Amino acid sequence: MAKKKVLVxxxxxxxxxxxxxxxxxxxxxxxxxxxxxxxxxxFKSEKPAAVLLDILMPGxxxxxxxxxxxxxxxxxxxxxxxxxxxxxxxxxxxxFNASGFIVKTNDLQREIQNITTAIGISESFKGQ
Amino acid sequence: xxxxAKNDGAKSPTALSLIITLLVIxxxxxxxxxxxxxxxxxxxxxxxxxxxxxxIFLAYPxxxxxxxxxxxxxxxERKRSEKELRRLAAIVESSDDAIIxxxxxxxxxxxxxxxxxxxxxxxxxxxxxxxxxxxxxxRKDEMFQILDRIKHxxxxxxxxxxxxxxxxxxxxxxxTISPIYDTSGRMIGISTISRDITEQKITExxxxxxxERAELLFRISPSAIFTMDKDLHITSWxxxxxxxxxxxxEDVMSKVCPVLAGLPCSKEGNLKINDDAKPVMGxxxxxxxxxxxxxxxxxxxxxxxxxxGRISVxxxxxxxxxxxxxxxxxxxxxxxxxxEIINSVADPVFVKDRQHRWVLVNEAYxxxxxxxxxxxxxxxxxxxxxxxxxxxxxxxDEEVFKSGEENLSEENxxxxxxxxxxxxxxxxxxxxxKGERFIVGIIRDITExxxxxxxxxEFIGTVSHELRTPLSITKEGISLVLDxxxxxxxxxxxxxxxxxxxxxxxxxxxxxxxxxxxxxxxxKMDIRHETFDILAIIRQVxxxxxxxxxxxxxxxxxxxxxxxxxxxxxxxxxxxxxxNLIGNSYKFTNNGFIEVSAKDAGDSVEISIADTGIGISRExxxxxxxxxxxxxRVSGPGEKGTGLGLAIAKGIVIAHKGKIWxxxxxxxxxxxxxxxxxxx
Numbered sequence: 148m149a150k151k152k153v154l155v156x157x158x159x160x161x162x163x164x165x166x167x168x169x170x171x172x173x174x175x176x177x178x179x180x181x182x183x184x185x186x187x188x189x190f191k192s193e194k195p196a197a198v199l200l201d202i203l204m205p206g207x208x209x210x211x212x213x214x215x216x217x218x219x220x221x222x223x224x225x226x227x228x229x230x231x232x233x234x235x236x237x238x239x240x241x242x243f244n245a246s247g248f249i250v251k252t253n254d255l256q257r258e259i260q261n262i263t264t265a266i267g268i269s270e271s272f273k274g275q
Numbered sequence: 276x277x278x279x280a281k282n283d284g285a286k287s288p289t290a291l292s293l294i295i296t297l298l299v300i301x302x303x304x305x306x307x308x309x310x311x312x313x314x315x316x317x318x319x320x321x322x323x324x325x326x327x328x329x330x331i332f333l334a335y336p337x338x339x340x341x342x343x344x345x346x347x348x349x350x351x352e353r354k355r356s357e358k359e360l361r362r363l364a365a366i367v368e369s370s371d372d373a374i375i376x377x378x379x380x381x382x383x384x385x386x387x388x389x390x391x392x393x394x395x396x397x398x399x400x401x402x403x404x405x406x407x408x409x410x411x412x413x414r415k416d417e418m419f420q421i422l423d424r425i426k427h428x429x430x431x432x433x434x435x436x437x438x439x440x441x442x443x444x445x446x447x448x449x450x451t452i453s454p455i456y457d458t459s460g461r462m463i464g465i466s467t468i469s470r471d472i473t474e475q476k477i478t479e480x481x482x483x484x485x486x487e488r489a490e491l492l493f494r495i496s497p498s499a500i501f502t503m504d505k506d507l508h509i510t511s512w513x514x515x516x517x518x519x520x521x522x523x524x525e526d527v528m529s530k531v532c533p534v535l536a537g538l539p540c541s542k543e544g545n546l547k548i549n550d551d552a553k554p555v556m557g558x559x560x561x562x563x564x565x566x567x568x569x570x571x572x573x574x575x576x577x578x579x580x581x582x583x584g585r586i587s588v589x590x591x592x593x594x595x596x597x598x599x600x601x602x603x604x605x606x607x608x609x610x611x612x613x614x615e616i617i618n619s620v621a622d623p624v625f626v627k628d629r630q631h632r633w634v635l636v637n638e639a640y641x642x643x644x645x646x647x648x649x650x651x652x653x654x655x656x657x658x659x660x661x662x663x664x665x666x667x668x669x670x671x672d673e674e675v676f677k678s679g680e681e682n683l684s685e686e687n688x689x690x691x692x693x694x695x696x697x698x699x700x701x702x703x704x705x706x707x708x709k710g711e712r713f714i715v716g717i718i719r720d721i722t723e724x725x726x727x728x729x730x731x732x733e734f735i736g737t738v739s740h741e742l743r744t745p746l747s748i749t750k751e752g753i754s755l756v757l758d759x760x761x762x763x764x765x766x767x768x769x770x771x772x773x774x775x776x777x778x779x780x781x782x783x784x785x786x787x788x789x790x791x792x793x794x795x796x797x798x799k800m801d802i803r804h805e806t807f808d809i810l811a812i813i814r815q816v817x818x819x820x821x822x823x824x825x826x827x828x829x830x831x832x833x834x835x836x837x838x839x840x841x842x843x844x845x846x847x848x849x850x851x852x853x854x855n856l857i858g859n860s861y862k863f864t865n866n867g868f869i870e871v872s873a874k875d876a877g878d879s880v881e882i883s884i885a886d887t888g889i890g891i892s893r894e895x896x897x898x899x900x901x902x903x904x905x906x907x908r909v910s911g912p913g914e915k916g917t918g919l920g921l922a923i924a925k926g927i928v929i930a931h932k933g934k935i936w937x938x939x940x941x942x943x944x945x946x947x948x949x950x951x952x953x954x955x
Contacts, residue, residue: 159744165751172760203740230743251747252783255754 150176151266154195156186156212157228158204162251166199169255173263183207190216197224197266199249202240213243224265226258373448373469376455379462381406381422393448393471395441406467411439425454425465435472447476496592499572503589505548507531510588519572519595521565550585552578559596571597623718629711631655631672643718645691661689672714675702685721696722728796735793739786746786750779788919791851792902795926800848802930804955807846808839809880810873816853817871824861830868840873840880842953848927849951855920856884856947864888867944876950879933883948890941899937900925924949931955 153175157163160181167177178193180186183206190198198216202209213225224246240248246265249258367374373390377383386401394401394409401408410418414437421431431452438448448469455464493500499516503509509527517523555576561569574593578586617624623640625633633651641648644659656665667686675682681703688698702716753776756764764772794800817833824831853871860869867887874881891899902922928935928949935949 159748161748162744162751165748165755168755168760169751172755172758230740230747252743252750252787255747255751256758 150174151196152176152178152193153197153199153262154178154180154186154189154193155199155228156180156183156204156209157199157201158182159201162228166255169259173256173259183209183212186212187215190220195223196269197226197246197262199226199228199262200245201228203230210240210243213240213245217243222269224262224269226262226265373467373471375401375406375467375469377406377465377467379422379426379464381418381465383408384464390469393440393446393469394438400441409438409440411437411445414438421450421452422465425452426462428454428462430454438469446471447473498592498594500590500592501527503591505586505589507548507589516593519564519570519593520562526565548578548586548589550580552586554578562593570595571600620717623720625716625718626705627655627672627714627716629676629713631657631669634713640718643690643720664689671700671702675704675714676712679704688718688720696720697725698722732793732797732799735789739790739793742786743783746779746783750776750783753779785917788917788923791923792919792926795923795930796902800926800930801845802848802927802955803845804843805846806841806843807849809842809849809882809951810835810839812846812850813853813871813873813882816850816857819854820857820861820869824869827861827865829861829864829866832868832870834870834872836873836875840875840953842880842951843955844931844951845927848930852924852927852949853882853884855924856949859920859947860884860886860888860945863945878954879950879952881948881950883946885944885946887944890943890945891937891939892941896937896939900935921947 151174153170155163155166155170155177156179157166158181163179163181167179170177178189178195180189182204186198186200189195200209200212209227213227216223216225221244225244226247226249227240227245228249228251230251246269247261249255249262367385367387370387370389371392373393374385374387375383375390376385383401383404383406386396386398388398390401391397396404396408406422407415407418417436421434424431431450434450434452436448436450437445439445449472450470451468453466454462455466457463493511493513496513496515499513499519501509501512501516508529508531510529512522512524512527555574558574558576560572560574562572563569572593573596574591576589576591579588579590581587617635617637618639620637621639623643624635624637625640626635628634632653632655634653636644636648636651638648641651644651646659651659656668659665660668664687671682671684671686674680681701683699683701685697685699688696690696697720699719699721700716701719702714705713705715707713753772755761757769757772757776791800813833813835817831821831857869857871864886865888869887870883870885872883872885900921903918924947925935928951931951932955933949933951935947937945937947939945
């Protein structure tokens with residue numbers, strides 16, 4: 148089975164590296180982007196099966212990226228990477244149909260499982 | 276009279292007819308004169324006129340002298356008496372006094388107009404009746420005694436008694452009762468002159484009462500009272516005056532007042548009373564008592580004047596105010612002392628009455644407001660603050676007035692220059708001795724503290740965020756190694772990395788707690804409104820602890836209703852409250868059990884976490900929900916807390932509009948309970 152491609156967007160290079168290792172260990176191919184514009188470009192060119200998107204980024208932030216991706220694709224699972232929960236951001240993320248959240252301090256392995264499930268659901272919809 | 280004539284005529288039959296004729300003529304003439312003078316009240320008949328007629332009968336001098344003349348005189352006398360009687364009758368009739376004639380056995384024979392007026396009986400009604408008709412029932416005997424005494428010839432003069440009018444009304448009368456004698460000196464009746472003295476009696480009674488009252492007041496007055504004549508000689512001196520001054524009545528009576536070593540008032544030693552002297556009220560001065568003690572007295576002076584307006588009596592009253600004056604001085608001193616303290620307080624202090632008017636403000640309050648004390652006293656917040664602010668202050672005052680409970684609130688306060696301060700006001704109710712209620716308030720300007728708190732919150736927020744990212748990276752790095760992703764590691768490496776990872780988790784939790792408390796305190800706690808079954812959350816959190824609890828050889832009990840209880844709130848936040856509380860129980864319980872219970876309380880759900888742990892001492896209880904408070908720190912292995920768990924739990928519960936409280940007994944255990952409304 149071909150590896151699923153995941154786009155991870157975060158301005159923290161070390162975090163990108165860690166999550167890349169974690170995802171690859173879970174049999175994903177990882178594409179990274181460090182700002183909003185790069186993220187939109189990679190989303191277009193790489194056509195990932197899922198996007199992990201940091202909210203707080205300089206320049207175009209995660210919410211803007213989310214809005215823009217949703218304009219062209221309302222199915223792809225998009226997970227918001229956040230350091231801590233914030234009601235306002237949650238609401239906006241939900242409004243633009245985010246699939247879930249990845250809380251940075253949580254156990255990433257467990258968070259990855261949620262991503263896998265979401266991709267599975269998304270794929271099954273595609274298959275129909 | 277006829278018989279008499281016949282007898283005279285029998286003396287000489289021949290001359291008899293002539294003599295009789297002449298005698299008859301003279302007699303008739305005499306009678307006519309007498310009748311005429313009597314009828315027309317011409318006064319006493321001139322004897323010369325009668326005598327004129329007698330000249331005609333000189334021939335019959337002896338006869339005249341023997342028979343006619345005496346007879347004529349008798350008639351004249353009788354007529355004169357009758358006339359006199361009529362005159363008397365007229366006087367009697369016109370008298371305002373009741374003049375009553377009665378027989379010896381008390382039957383009324385005469386009843387004048389005055390008697391009619393006084394007793395109400397008409398003459399026709401009273402005449403012939405017993406005199407007892409005017410005696411009140413209880414005085415019938417008295418009447419018989421009077422009659423008896425009169426029969427013995429002893430009259431009464433101005434005898435005062437009570438009689439009864441026809442209408443039953445009793446009246447006071449003064450009686451003069453005398454026997455009536457006929458010409459032979461025989462007692463033939465009784466006359467009574469009654470005067471109605473009811474009005475006089477009432478007046479006398481009123482005067483007597485007034486006098487008695489005045490005497491009584493003089494005697495029992497709590498004030499010393501004494502009187503002096505116009506020459507300042509003391510004429511009366513009451514008991515209280517004796518008591519206060521130590522001078523007895525004998526000491527002072529008839530003495531000139533100022534002679535008595537400053538009595539009643541040393542200042543008035545040379546007192547001279549002029550007739551135009553004005554009353555003196557509330558004059559304070561010193562007097563020296565008999566034993567030489569100086570007293571402060573408060574005195575009044577007034578005067579009685581004669582009909583010409585000259586002072587005849589000087590009345591003075593005085594009270595010993597030495598003690599009350601001393602007390603007043605002490606009170607003033609203590610008030611000044613208190614004012615000094617209040618004014619030295621750096622925080623603004625105020626007292627408001629029930630109408631929200633300032634009745635006391637300290638100097639700090641005046642400078643805080645930017646107004647002088649006199650500008651504030653008697654006015655209210657509404658005279659100075661923007662309506663919204665004033666209404667809020669008003670509302671908070673009302674809460675205290677109504678509940679009687681102390682209130683601590685944070686409010687905005689716009690000062691005179693328009694700068695808005697954040698103030699913390701503590702208000703409490705004060706009820707004075709008369710039952711009037713006041714609010715005592717103390718204000719603390721917390722603007723600066725708030726600014727620092729805000730900075731601190733921002734700092735914590737930023738720092739926490741910045742800490743979390745490297746923390747999560749570090750943690751994930753270790754996790755990757757532990758999960759053998761870069762390659763296999765040995766057991767020791769794994770153990771070391773596990774300890775590292777656990778401590779990173781611990782650090783993350785501390786950071787989370789700091790963030791939570793920071794959000795709670797800055798009021799930025801976001802509560803999601805989700806609908807969930809609280810029992811499911813309880814089971815989930817309790818379940819997560821179950822293994823750890825069992826490892827510590829403790830029992831985990833749950834006492835939950837069968838049916839779920841749906842509430843609205845923030846699932847994660849509620850789970851955190853439960854985690855913190857069960858975590859505390861776990862930490863402080865070494866044997867026994869931890870029990871989580873919940874019950875449906877109608878509009879809310881009540882949840883309790885009870886343990887058989889070490890408990891909390893009485894002195895620690897009030898600080899329990901304060902942040903960074905740690906009680907009964909447990910030594911040895913196990914995670915140390917941040918002292919934020921209960922503060923966060925309270926913050927979350929309050930954000931859900933619930934309540935949280937603790938019951939604890941040292942050595943026995945602790946029970947923390949909280950409520951969550953079903954709808955927020």
